[in-house]
Amino acid sequence: xxxxxxxxxxxxxxxxxxxxxxxxxxxxxxxxxxxxxxxxxxxxxxxxxxxxxxxxxxxxxxxxxxxxxxxxxxxxxxxxxxxxxxxxxxxxxxxxxxxxxxxxxxxxxxxxxxxxxxxxxxxxxxxxxxxxxxxxxxxxxxxxxxxxxxxxxxxxxxxxxxxxxxxxxxxxxxxxxxxxxxxxxxxxxxxxxxxxxxxxxxxxxxxxxxxxxxxxxxxxxxxxxxxxxxxxxxxxxxxxxxxxxxxxxxxxxxxxxxxxxxxxxxxxxxxxxxxxxxxxxxxxxxxxxxxxxxxxxxxxxxxxxxxxxxxxxxxxxxxxxxxxxxxxxxxxxxxxxxxxxxxxxxxxxxxxxxxxxxxxxxxxxxxxxxxxxxxxxxxxxxxxxxxxxxxxxxxxxxxxxxxxxxxxxxxxxxxxxxxxxxxxxxxxxxxxxxxxxxxxxxxxxxxxxxxxxxxxxxxxxxxxxxxxxxxxxxxxxxxxxxxxxxxxxxxxxxxxxxxxxxxxxxxxxxxxxxxxxxxxxxxxxxxxxxxxxxxxxxxxxxxxxxxxxxxxxxxxxxxxxxxxxxxxxxxxxxxxxxxxxxxxxxxxx
Amino acid sequence: xxxxxxxxxxxxxxxxxxxxxxxxxxxxxxxxxxxxxxxxxxxxxxxxxxxxxxxxxxxxxxxxxxxxxxxxxxxxxxxxxxxxxxxxxxxxxxxxxxxxxxxxxxxxxxxxxxxxxxxxxxxxxxxxxxxxxxxxxxxxxxxxxxxxxxxxxxxxxxxxxxxxxxxxxxxxxxxxx
Numbered sequence: 001x002x003x004x005x006x007x008x009x010x011x012x013x014x015x016x017x018x019x020x021x022x023x024x025x026x027x028x029x030x031x032x033x034x035x036x037x038x039x040x041x042x043x044x045x046x047x048x049x050x051x052x053x054x055x056x057x058x059x060x061x062x063x064x065x066x067x068x069x070x071x072x073x074x075x076x077x078x079x080x081x082x083x084x085x086x087x088x089x090x091x092x093x094x095x096x097x098x099x100x101x102x103x104x105x106x107x108x109x110x111x112x113x114x115x116x117x118x119x120x121x122x123x124x125x126x127x128x129x130x131x132x133x134x135x136x137x138x139x140x141x142x143x144x145x146x147x148x149x150x151x152x153x154x155x156x157x158x159x160x161x162x163x164x165x166x167x168x169x170x171x172x173x174x175x176x177x178x179x180x181x182x183x184x185x186x187x188x189x190x191x192x193x194x195x196x197x198x199x200x201x202x203x204x205x206x207x208x209x210x211x212x213x214x215x216x217x218x219x220x221x222x223x224x225x226x227x228x229x230x231x232x233x234x235x236x237x238x239x240x241x242x243x244x245x246x247x248x249x250x251x252x253x254x255x256x257x258x259x260x261x262x263x264x265x266x267x268x269x270x271x272x273x274x275x276x277x278x279x280x281x282x283x284x285x286x287x288x289x290x291x292x293x294x295x296x297x298x299x300x301x302x303x304x305x306x307x308x309x310x311x312x313x314x315x316x317x318x319x320x321x322x323x324x325x326x327x328x329x330x331x332x333x334x335x336x337x338x339x340x341x342x343x344x345x346x347x348x349x350x351x352x353x354x355x356x357x358x359x360x361x362x363x364x365x366x367x368x369x370x371x372x373x374x375x376x377x378x379x380x381x382x383x384x385x386x387x388x389x390x391x392x393x394x395x396x397x398x399x400x401x402x403x404x405x406x407x408x409x410x411x412x413x414x415x416x417x418x419x420x421x422x423x424x425x426x427x428x429x430x431x432x433x434x435x436x437x438x439x440x441x442x443x444x445x446x447x448x449x450x451x452x453x454x455x456x457x458x459x460x461x462x463x464x465x466x467x468x469x470x471x472x473x474x475x476x477x478x479x480x481x482x483x484x485x486x487x488x489x490x491x492x493x494x495x496x497x498x499x500x501x502x503x504x505x506x507x508x509x510x511x512x513x514x515x516x517x518x519x520x521x522x523x524x525x526x527x528x529x530x531x532x533x534x535x536x537x538x539x540x541x542x543x544x545x546x547x548x549x550x551x552x553x554x555x556x557x558x559x560x561x562x563x564x565x566x567x568x569x570x571x572x573x574x575x576x577x578x579x580x581x582x583x584x585x586x587x588x589x
Numbered sequence: 590x591x592x593x594x595x596x597x598x599x600x601x602x603x604x605x606x607x608x609x610x611x612x613x614x615x616x617x618x619x620x621x622x623x624x625x626x627x628x629x630x631x632x633x634x635x636x637x638x639x640x641x642x643x644x645x646x647x648x649x650x651x652x653x654x655x656x657x658x659x660x661x662x663x664x665x666x667x668x669x670x671x672x673x674x675x676x677x678x679x680x681x682x683x684x685x686x687x688x689x690x691x692x693x694x695x696x697x698x699x700x701x702x703x704x705x706x707x708x709x710x711x712x713x714x715x716x717x718x719x720x721x722x723x724x725x726x727x728x729x730x731x732x733x734x735x736x737x738x739x740x741x742x743x744x745x746x747x748x749x750x751x752x753x754x755x756x757x758x759x760x761x762x763x764x765x766x
Contacts, residue, residue: 012739015737016678016679016680016737018678018680018681018737019680019737020737021679021737021738021739022736022737022738022739023738023739023740024740025740025741026729026732026733026736026738026740026741080736080737081732081736081738082732082735082736083729083732143718143721146721147717147718147721147722148701148713148714148717148721150698164731164732164735166735166736167683167731167732167734167735167736243603243606247603248606248607248610251607252607252610252611257611259612259613276613277610277613278610281606281609281610299710300710300714303710303711303713303714304714304718306711306714307711307714307715307718308718321722437721437724437725437728438728439728439729439731439732440725440726440727440728440729440730440731440732440733440745441725441729500613500614502614502615502616503609503613503614503616505616506605506608506609506616506621507609509605509621509625510602510605510606510609510625513598513601513602513605513625513628513629513632514598514602516629516632516636517595517598517632517635
């Protein structure tokens with residue numbers, strides 16, 4: 001870009017009737033972007049981290065970071081740059097990425113009573129390394145999934161809609177804000193009245209014997225918005241849910257094969273059927289779908305890498321926009337070595353041989369799960385992070401056979417936490433990259449922003465975990481850490497030999513079959529098996545709305561009015577969700 | 590044949606899912622494996638039929654026409670915009686982007702899969718890399734226009750122009766190979 005001297009500047013207009021004019025570089029990875037990102041990231045990570053320990057749910061931080069960053073950068077600091085705003089939300093969500101990654105895994109060790117055995121420095125260092133590796137692994141995936149496959153990433157589209165609102169025209173801004181307020185108010189009313197689901201089955205007086213039909217809609221306009229933005233891309237996800245509760249469960253009922261409870265009665269409750277029958281198959285489908293997906297996508301991934309290498313050789317503009325592909329090779333080697341060292345030092349009995357095996361498997365799993373999660377969130381906006389962590393910990397515990405239980409669990413969860421943070425960072429960055437694509441950000445700047453934020457999150461979260469544990473005790477009534485409890489009970493099951501390996505294997509074959517039929521199909525249908533049906537039902541309303549609107553009013557209407565409205569529905573509910581968590585915690589305190 | 594193959598795969602998936610749901614821990618592999626083998630046969634039939642359909646001359650010719658037309662339209666509009674960019678008010682540039690490019694960008698993206706069959710994966714990757722970068726540069730012009738950054742708007746109109754010229758070079762290279 002040509003440099004503008006001060007003399008030249010003096011002759012140039014400073015503003016027009018439309019607004020002020022600026023000359024010179026367009027701010028992107030600036031100190032304002034980084035420090036506002038740190039500030040927001042720490043606040044969001046602590047709030048959401050604490051909320052997940054207290055309430056058991058985690059909230060995606062990107063929308064919140066985009067809105068708050070928007071307010072600070074544009075409202076207080078009077079800065080005008082959509083792409084700088086984008087880096088701020090990238091940094092903030094990178095800091096927060098550690099929260100979902102660590103809050104699911106580390107508390108399990110404390111709940112199991114092995115807190116004394118855990119080395120906080122190794123966990124923190126491992127989580128930071130895992131975060132960096134997750135970011136590096138995304139380099140070729142970004143090209144494949146965003147540039148080539150053009151996956152939707154509904155959450156990324158929502159954030160881009162927020163960032164672009166100053167230029168999208170007053171009408172779009174009104175639609176966005178109007179939908180935000182509407183969704184926020186509805187969510188406040190739902191929370192105030194304790195409405196979590198709409199029991200349509202009860203209204204229709206469907207008999208208890210058919211409870212598995214589960215005609216219960218998750219009361220969430222955010223979910224409708226996500227379904228709308230995903231459009232047909234999320235259709236397979238819906239199919240997965242309907243197969244479980246409208247085909248498999250009735251078939252089991254008809255053939256008298258429904259499972260029985262302790263009293264010998266047929267289990268018809270949809271959630272019980274999900275947890276015992278469908279979810280393990282769903283986890284297997286996610287894995288099998290990903291493995292076959294990788295096999296089929298490998299030529300394209302290889303082409304993506306080769307294309308990046310060719311661009312780098314001629315030093316094209318394109319290559320200057322990207323992080324160097326060499327970083328990926330260092331990341332793969334670095335991942336393996338770091339995870340080996342972590343595993344080796346986490347418990348005395350691990351030894352070098354087992355450490356190497358754990359490191360290699362951990363690295364492979366970061367790559368594989370990065371693909372699963374990126375596909376899942378790209379097509380549906382749902383990320384099966386907990387399921388992927390569970391599989392990682394299961395594999396790692398299996399490698400520790402022969403060790404005493406304490407050492408095995410500490411080693412597996414320590415390495416598992418690093419892989420979990422890597423997965424979380426990879427998914428978060430893919431969402432941010434989609435936003436970046438839509439606002440014209442430079443991928444390299446975003447990746448640097450993610451690196452800049454990723455180291456801070458694990459430090460904040462590990463300190464938070466230790467402080468809260470010493471104050472209240474993780475797993476206590478005061479701080480139940482439901483996700484950690486779930487993992488702890490699963491770990492106890494695994495160490496007791498209670499792993500549904502056969503169901504995982506069958507699921508993997510089924511997922512593989514679907515992904516061989518159509519790329520990503522095994523993962524999205526598997527996600528429908530994995531998640532509660534009430535979410536699928538509400539999501540399907542969004543998909544249906546999009547289909548009707550596209551047909552009746554045209555895709556132009558959907559793009560220009562439907563998507564701002566859908567984005568508003570997502571953001572309004574997310575903001576109220578965070579506010580609710582804060583109020584609930586303050587009230588409890 | 591495609592429909593029959595799809596039916597076999599879907600039927601074997603549903604049968605397999607049913608068999609996988611009969612017990613909380615175990616699977617009856619005696620039934621499950623043959624069902625999966627039927628599914629694999631279905632996949633084999635599907636892939637060979639799809640490959641034949643995707644390489645169908647009329648579909649490829651129609652998609653190629655769309656791809657060529659939209660790429661040429663984008664380039665013609667970019668040459669025009671690059672030539673008069675100084676005269677377009679900075680804050681109006683985003684409206685020009687939406688008006689002149691969005692439809693052709695979407696048309697090109699919607700037909701992109703045919704490039705794999707027309708030119709092979711490597712050429713597809715090279716063309717799509719350039720196309721995606723060009724589209725991203727146009728999105729950046731949109732953002733900079735919203736924020737009133739004069740130099741950035743001018744610079745990135747030119748960058749988008751040269752990126753799409755590069756996409757056309759890659760297209761021509763693939764076509765002549």
